[in-house]
Amino acid sequence: MTDDILISVRNLRSAFGRHVVHEHLDLDVRRGEILGIVGGSGTGKTVLLNTILGLKQPEGGEILLNGQRLADMTARERRQIDSRLGVLFQNGALFTSLSVLENVMAPLREHIDMSIPLMEEIAGMKIGLAGLDPSAADRFPSELSGGMRKRAALARALALDPEILFLDEPTAGLDPIGAAAFDNLIRELSDALGLTVVMITHDLDSLYAICDRVAVLADKRVEAVAPISELLANSHPWIQEYFHGPRGRAALAGKES
Numbered sequence: 001m002t003d004d005i006l007i008s009v010r011n012l013r014s015a016f017g018r019h020v021v022h023e024h025l026d027l028d029v030r031r032g033e034i035l036g037i038v039g040g041s042g043t044g045k046t047v048l049l050n051t052i053l054g055l056k057q058p059e060g061g062e063i064l065l066n067g068q069r070l071a072d073m074t075a076r077e078r079r080q081i082d083s084r085l086g087v088l089f090q091n092g093a094l095f096t097s098l099s100v101l102e103n104v105m106a107p108l109r110e111h112i113d114m115s116i117p118l119m120e121e122i123a124g125m126k127i128g129l130a131g132l133d134p135s136a137a138d139r140f141p142s143e144l145s146g147g148m149r150k151r152a153a154l155a156r157a158l159a160l161d162p163e164i165l166f167l168d169e170p171t172a173g174l175d176p177i178g179a180a181a182f183d184n185l186i187r188e189l190s191d192a193l194g195l196t197v198v199m200i201t202h203d204l205d206s207l208y209a210i211c212d213r214v215a216v217l218a219d220k221r222v223e224a225v226a227p228i229s230e231l232l233a234n235s236h237p238w239i240q241e242y243f244h245g246p247r248g249r250a251a252l253a254g255k256e257s
């Protein structure tokens with residue numbers, strides 16, 4: 001394994017009972033890149049993310065983080081790893097009974113022994129980093145717009161200064177301007193903090209705007225992983241349809257304009 005590979009998925013098999021989701025799936029995530037993951041509905045994008053995160057046990061194969069097999073880690077090592085992974089789940093998954101500040105403090109409380117004022121200070125910084133006004137700190141998720149909720153969830157995902165940020169459909173439900181602003185924020189954070197980002201998305205504009213490479217899930221595996229410019233030439237039917245269909249052409253035109 002070379003130094004620039006942060007996550008390595010090898011020969012992964014995932015299943016629910018007899019329903020096989022992944023078979024012989026290989027994927028490398030390079031340090032510092034923004035990797036998009038696309039694929040038809042039900043191809044197993046979220047299951048892949050959950051498996052990398054250790055939320056689902058694989059039926060076969062292995063996952064290595066920094067060259068270390070997740071399966072070999074002790075509970076303590078696993079907790080340390082978890083603190084280096086920031087996750088923004090599809091629905092934001094904020095605690096509805098907690099304010100934004102308390103939501104962002106939650107991972108700090110769980111993983112680090114520090115005073116409340118220091119936790120509040122760090123959480124406040126992350127709220128700013130996610131592009132929210134400081135006044136959002138005392139508000140509850142139900143009082144926020146969809147875009148603000150995403151940013152609050154992002155602030156929480158950044159709470160522990162993760163090395164890798166996982167995003168599941170981050171721009172789903174946002175209007176195009178809100179989605180573009182969120183994309184820009186992710187790119188800026190990745191550049192400024194050296195974050196590695198793994199992002200599941202259906203949003204072609206996001207893929208064009210910020211992804212260094214895109215992995216395509218099809219036929220239970222990663223069918224191709226490459227910069228979009230290379231994927232455009234791939235002859236797989238789903239890839240052709242996705243990138244050369246009407247929405248794909250519109251996104252490409254938007255990128256070129």
Ligand SMILES: Nc1ncnc2c1ncn2[C@@H]1O[C@H](COP(=O)(O)OP(=O)(O)OP(=O)(O)O)[C@@H](O)[C@H]1O
Nearest residue numbers: 016019021039040041042043044045046047048200
């Ligand atoms: N907990 C579960 N129990 C049984 N089957 C599941 C479970 N979670 C996911 N699946 C199945 O695994 C397959 C992949 O699901 P997954 O949610 O990863 O798809 P996806 O590619 O993320 O889809 P979408 O783009 O629609 O969100 C689907 O067939 C789904 O029904």
